[in-house]
Amino acid sequence: MNQPLLSIRDLKVAFRSGRQSREVLHGVSFDILEGETLAIVGESGSGKSTTAAAIIDLLPGTGTVTSGSIVLTGRDLTKASRGEMERIRGREIGYVPQDPMSNLNPVWSIGFQVKEAVRANGLAQGRREVHDRAVEVLVQAGLSDAARRMHQFPHQFSGGMRQRALIGIGLAADPKLLIADEPTSALDVTVQRVILDHLASLTSDRGTSVLLITHDLGLAAERADRILVMNQGEIVEAGPSAEILTNPQHPYTQRLVAAAPSLASKRIGTTVHASDEPAGTAAPVVEVRDLVKDYSIRTGGLKHERFRAVDEVSFSIPRGKTLALVGESGSGKSTVAKMLLQLEKPTDGEIFIDGEATSTMSRADVFRLRRRMQPVFQDPYGSLDPLRSIGSLIAEPLHVHGIGTREEQHQRSLELLEQVALPQELAWRYPNELSGGQRQRVAIARAIALKPDIVVLDEAVSALDVLVQDQILNLLSDLQRDLGLTYLFITHDLAVVRVAADLVCVMEKGRIVEQGRVDDIFSNPQQEYTRRLLEAIPGASLPLGGVG
Amino acid sequence: MSRPDAHAEHFVAPVDTTSVPVDVVRISAKRSNLWIDAWRDLRRRPLFWISSAFVLLVVIVSLWPGLFTSVAPNNGCSLASSNGGPEEGHPFGFTRQGCDVYSRIIWGTRTSVIVGVLATLISTIVGMAMGAFAGFYGGWLDSLLSRVGDIFFTIPYIIAAIVVMSVMPVRNEIVLAFAIGGFAWASTARIMRAEVLRVKQADFVMGAEAVGLSRFRTLISHVLPNAMAPVIVVATLSLGAAIVAEATLSFLGVGLGGGTMSWGNDISQAQTSIRTAPMALFWPSLALTLTVLAFITLGELLRDAVDPKARAQR
Numbered sequence: 001m002n003q004p005l006l007s008i009r010d011l012k013v014a015f016r017s018g019r020q021s022r023e024v025l026h027g028v029s030f031d032i033l034e035g036e037t038l039a040i041v042g043e044s045g046s047g048k049s050t051t052a053a054a055i056i057d058l059l060p061g062t063g064t065v066t067s068g069s070i071v072l073t074g075r076d077l078t079k080a081s082r083g084e085m086e087r088i089r090g091r092e093i094g095y096v097p098q099d100p101m102s103n104l105n106p107v108w109s110i111g112f113q114v115k116e117a118v119r120a121n122g123l124a125q126g127r128r129e130v131h132d133r134a135v136e137v138l139v140q141a142g143l144s145d146a147a148r149r150m151h152q153f154p155h156q157f158s159g160g161m162r163q164r165a166l167i168g169i170g171l172a173a174d175p176k177l178l179i180a181d182e183p184t185s186a187l188d189v190t191v192q193r194v195i196l197d198h199l200a201s202l203t204s205d206r207g208t209s210v211l212l213i214t215h216d217l218g219l220a221a222e223r224a225d226r227i228l229v230m231n232q233g234e235i236v237e238a239g240p241s242a243e244i245l246t247n248p249q250h251p252y253t254q255r256l257v258a259a260a261p262s263l264a265s266k267r268i269g270t271t272v273h274a275s276d277e278p279a280g281t282a283a284p285v286v287e288v289r290d291l292v293k294d295y296s297i298r299t300g301g302l303k304h305e306r307f308r309a310v311d312e313v314s315f316s317i318p319r320g321k322t323l324a325l326v327g328e329s330g331s332g333k334s335t336v337a338k339m340l341l342q343l344e345k346p347t348d349g350e351i352f353i354d355g356e357a358t359s360t361m362s363r364a365d366v367f368r369l370r371r372r373m374q375p376v377f378q379d380p381y382g383s384l385d386p387l388r389s390i391g392s393l394i395a396e397p398l399h400v401h402g403i404g405t406r407e408e409q410h411q412r413s414l415e416l417l418e419q420v421a422l423p424q425e426l427a428w429r430y431p432n433e434l435s436g437g438q439r440q441r442v443a444i445a446r447a448i449a450l451k452p453d454i455v456v457l458d459e460a461v462s463a464l465d466v467l468v469q470d471q472i473l474n475l476l477s478d479l480q481r482d483l484g485l486t487y488l489f490i491t492h493d494l495a496v497v498r499v500a501a502d503l504v505c506v507m508e509k510g511r512i513v514e515q516g517r518v519d520d521i522f523s524n525p526q527q528e529y530t531r532r533l534l535e536a537i538p539g540a541s542l543p544l545g546g547v548g
Numbered sequence: 549m550s551r552p553d554a555h556a557e558h559f560v561a562p563v564d565t566t567s568v569p570v571d572v573v574r575i576s577a578k579r580s581n582l583w584i585d586a587w588r589d590l591r592r593r594p595l596f597w598i599s600s601a602f603v604l605l606v607v608i609v610s611l612w613p614g615l616f617t618s619v620a621p622n623n624g625c626s627l628a629s630s631n632g633g634p635e636e637g638h639p640f641g642f643t644r645q646g647c648d649v650y651s652r653i654i655w656g657t658r659t660s661v662i663v664g665v666l667a668t669l670i671s672t673i674v675g676m677a678m679g680a681f682a683g684f685y686g687g688w689l690d691s692l693l694s695r696v697g698d699i700f701f702t703i704p705y706i707i708a709a710i711v712v713m714s715v716m717p718v719r720n721e722i723v724l725a726f727a728i729g730g731f732a733w734a735s736t737a738r739i740m741r742a743e744v745l746r747v748k749q750a751d752f753v754m755g756a757e758a759v760g761l762s763r764f765r766t767l768i769s770h771v772l773p774n775a776m777a778p779v780i781v782v783a784t785l786s787l788g789a790a791i792v793a794e795a796t797l798s799f800l801g802v803g804l805g806g807g808t809m810s811w812g813n814d815i816s817q818a819q820t821s822i823r824t825a826p827m828a829l830f831w832p833s834l835a836l837t838l839t840v841l842a843f844i845t846l847g848e849l850l851r852d853a854v855d856p857k858a859r860a861q862r
Contacts, residue, residue: 239558249560255570341758370760383751387581387773397759423573430581437571443755467570 004031005176005209006055011068013047013054015061024050026233027068032177037203037210039224039241041217041256043465047233048213049098052179055211056093057085072177090121094170094208096199098182100162104154110165111150114138114172121173133172141168142198160191167199171208178203181213188328188492189536196223215465217260218495218539221245229253259470261495262539263522268499269477283355284316285453285486286323286340291349293335309335311510312349317503319453320480322487324497324518326533327507333490336507337458340488341375342366353454371401374447378459380439384431390417390442391427397449416445420475437468441475448479458490461500473500494537498522506530582777586853596849602842609654610661619651631825640831643814644821649828652814653835659810660791660839662721663728667790670729672736672783679740680775684748684767690741697737705731706793713802724803728793736782743775750774777854784847788840795836811836 013025025047032038042048053059055070057077070077072092080088089095097103104113114134118124124133131150138146141164154162163183170178180199184192200223203210214220220227221241229237229244229252237250248254293310310332317323325333338344340351342358351358353369361369374397377383384393394413398404404412414424420441431439440460447455457476461469473496479485489501497504497518505515506529514527525531578588590596609616619637625647632642640649682693708731709724716723747753748771756766797803798812811832818829 234561235559236561237559243558247558249558251563338754343754343757367760370758375755375758377751377755379751382749383755385752385756385770385774387583388770396756400760423575425575426573429575429579430584433576433580434573435571438573446755446759471570 003034005034005073006032006211007069007071008051008055009069009071011051011054011070012066013050013059013063014066015063017062021066023066024063024233025054028230028233028235029068030228030235030238032209032211034176035204035207035209036226037200037212037224038226038228039212039214039220040228040230041214041220042230043215043467045232046230048230049181050233051230052181052211052213055179056089056095058089090117090175091173092175092177094173094175094178096163096167096170096178096180096183099186100159100166101186103166104157104162106154109151109153110138110157111152114150114165114169117169117172123173137168137172138165140171140202141165143168159187160195163187163195164198167195167202171202171206174206175208177209177211179211179213182215183212184219185215189494189538190328190532192219192538193536216538217245217256217466218262218537222539229256255467259467260539261466261470261473261493261499263495263498263534263537265495265499267502267518268473269481283319284352285319285354286488287316287352287355288336288340289314289350289352291336291339291351292347293332293339293344294347309510310339310346313505313507313510313512314349315503315505315512315515317454317486317488319486320484321503322480322489322501323503323505324489324491324501325505325507326491326494326497328492328533330509331507332510333507334458337375337456337488337490341373341456342369371450372452373454373456374450374452375456375458376440376443376447376460378462380436380443380463383443384439386431388430389427390429390431390434393431393442394427394446394449397446401450403450412449413445416449417442419448419479420445435468437464437472440464440472444472444475444479448483448485451483452485454486454488456488456490459492460489461496462491462493469496476500494522494533506533582854582856585856586777586850589853590849593849595845599842599845599849602838603846606657606661606839606842610658613654613658617648617651617654619648631821631828633827641825641827643818643828644825645817649814649831652809653811653832656809656811656814656832657835657839659721659804659808660794660836663725663794664787664791664843666722666725667729667732667793668783668787670726671733671786671790672779674729675733675736676740676772676779678733679737679742680744680767680772682737683741683744684763684771693737694741697734697741700731701734701738703731706796709793709797710800710802713797719803719805720808721804724794724797725790728790728797732786732790732793736779736786739778739782740775743778744771747771747774778851781847781851781854784850785844788843788847791836791840791843 008031009029011025011028012023014021014023028047028051040048040051050059050063053063054065055077057080065078068078072088077085077088104110111134114137115130118130118133118137124130135146135150138149143149143161143164157165167183183199184195187195212220212224221244224241226239227241227244228235229250231252237244237248237253244253245257248257291310291313292308295307295309296304297307298304313336315323325336327333335344339346346359353373358369391410391413394416395409398409398412403409413427417424417426422438422441431442434442461472464472476487477500480487489497491497501518503516504518504521505512506521506527507513508529514521514525514530521530522534525534625645627646629642630646631644632646634641638648638650640653643649643652678693678697682690705728709727712727713719713724753766753770756770757763761769794803794810795812795815798810799816801816803812804810814832815829815836818825818832822829
């Protein structure tokens with residue numbers, strides 16, 4: 001039990017581009033013991049996935065191991081031939097990739113792909129046996145009705161089912177080590193919980209060691225025996241999970257632990273008057289009443305079927321407050337945001353802004369309304385036009401609404417850059433010179449350029465690393481305080497709701513199942529669905545977020 | 549180096565005294581967007597400079613042919629020097645009609661360039677408009693424009709141009725350019741439509757609308773610039789193809805009238821005496837080949853330069 005299964009010593013990996021070589025792992029050393037689950041935690045670019053890829057010799061592109069050793073039960077994998085590595089992959093080291101959407105080949109049936117893995121690992125010979133073994137693999141991965149599902153194609157599977165199939169493939173040959181690279185980050189929290197529970201029971205039954213790669217400290221702490229924290233290609237801290245969380249020593253780990261939002265955290269920048277004032281005394285800035293949105297879906301041929309994406313949603317947001325719409329993918333939360341932003345027409349119901357109904361507004365009225373209501377979208381790489389300079393992107397709303405002269409618009413864009421804590425020199429630069437968090441700052445600057453009252457944040461921090469997310473949440477909180485902004489905060493992440501919102505609406509399948517003050521709902525959820533969501537948050541019970 | 553050797557022990561890396569700042573803004577020395585990066589890539593390639601220099605030369609020749617030859621093209625043609633070899637002042641020799649080959653090539657450049665540029669402009673503008681409207685507005689407009697495009701796609705433009713040119717009473721460069729460009733836009737339209745559909749998905753398009761930009765202004769100022777790169781590549785490549793088309797049509801006798809100076813006409817007339825005076829055929833063919841090659845090389849380089857993936861792999 002206490003023998004190291006895999007020993008990595010002083011591993012260095014470099015990527016070559018042209019004549020230059022860039023080292024991304026600077027001497028990483030660790031052991032994985034038999035039967036243990038080890039988690040590597042780090043932000044994007046920390047080298048955690050590169051470490052995993054180096055172990056199975058599948059470094060992307062021009063990446064090569066430049067020095068160090070990877071010893072699996074007495075054999076150095078860095079010296080293994082290509083043929084040996086092919087035998088080791090699958091049979092001795094299983095791999096579950098990150099994105100279940102793109103890691104199954106869409107043109108082959110699930111059965112074909114599982115059988116391929118079974119055959120490649122020499123688990124069975126002969127058509128009958130391979131087929132039976134493949135069914136067995138899927139049954140073990142927890143897919144109900146596996147025999148029938150063998151003939152189905154990846155697009156007929158949900159994300160969770162695909163990830164189960166991939167876990168089945170990864171564990172098919174009963175490997176000694178399973179590498180799971182962010183196995184559930186593309187899935188909803190409730191699905192993530194079920195999948196990780198299943199993975200844990202499978203591997204503990206067989207005594208498989210697991211190397212879990214994740215960006216989520218809470219998830220790592222909940223699932224792993226030990227945690228390695230990586231930053232910029234180096235291990236900064238390693239130790240038993242509980243100890244890393246409760247007693248982080250390295251400043252980087254300390255910041256990571258402090259920044260990770262959890263249910264135990266507090267609202268960022270709580271305003272004095274916010275706590276006891278009952279919601280609803282002040283006239284609401286935004287009021288949504290019985291909002292309905294139907295889409296018609298083509299169901300083959302000329303037939304159409306009605307699909308209700310949003311079903312009688314009602315809520316209101318008092319001035320200067322943040323209301324979070326939270327729900328899993330497909331719950332209709334983004335559709336509500338688009339209707340509020342007047343980018344989609346509601347099928348039924350009404351949206352009032354400062355008591356004014358928006359459905360009867362003329363085009364000119366909607367144009368004036370846009371000055372008061374601005375969005376920030378999720379994808380920091382898609383929300384800024386890559387061919388426009390930062391300055392012109394920030395000044396564009398002013399230009400569209402004809403506010404000020406060119407020179408004044410430019411001056412204002414410089415002020416706005418300062419307001420979101422970016423250097424003014426960036427005005428002459430382009431979006432692809434910036435990181436995700438910096439782009440999101442630019443998007444925020446653009447959103448507040450018109451001095452709006454309402455900002456709609458559609459998963460605005462979901463794509464960011466935890467430290468950057470923390471910074472952006474603080475920035476949003478400061479801006480709310482200084483400018484008196486009202487936020488509609490769309491997110492799937494309840495932990496973020498805890499730190500960023502005053503009021504919350506929990507959505508499920510187009511309906512609001514529960515709404516109220518964040519403190520009340522989190523401490524005493526009334527609905528089964530809300531309770532399940534709260535329980536599914538990884539590390540829900542752990543003392544993250546600077547508490548304890 | 550970092551080495552957590554004992555297993556359950558708590559390892560802490562030596563703390564760097566400099567603090568770990570989060571998300572620092574690194575203002576690099578170089579500005580960077582698609583076109584700036586493409587230019588940076590192109591200007592390091594010798595082939596880019598060679599082909600651009602040649603293209604520039606061709607353009608200058610077509611604008612001011614008088615700078616390159618003192619011999620007027622159809623002046624002083626005398627049958628006495630029919631199919632004659634090179635001599636003083638006439639480096640490429642003479643045609644069957646006794647005209648100076650070099651001078652005819654120089655003066656014929658203008659025809660090729662006019663037809664090539666004009667035909668490409670027509671096919672690119674028509675194709676871009678059709679593709680952009682179809683992709684951006686979708687719905688019935690997309691169905692209509694795409695079907696029209698499909699019909700034009702099935703007609704080989706050379707054959708269509710032959711038909712048009714053989715019924716036209718006037719046959720000059722402009723008519724020829726319309727005959728070629730008017731039938732060659734369908735592939736540009738398809739590329740444009742696909743690109744617009746791709747760019748349309750981006751959040752910044754929705755963002756532009758949320759700021760208050762009209763649909764049309766969003767298309768013009770945000771969608772089109774981001775969908776232009778492949779169209780520019782195709783336009784460069786099709787410039788070469790249009791020059792070839794002009795030469796082909798003239799060679800077949802349905803291009804420009806016999807009186808117009810054109811490489812196609814020259815090749816056509818020189819083929820009758822290919823055995824006695826092969827060089828009269830060779831020189832205009834060489835001019836045609838080099839010009840087309842320069843445009844195609846430029847297009848290929850541009851294609852690689854605007855595709856960041858291809859750029860990273862080199």
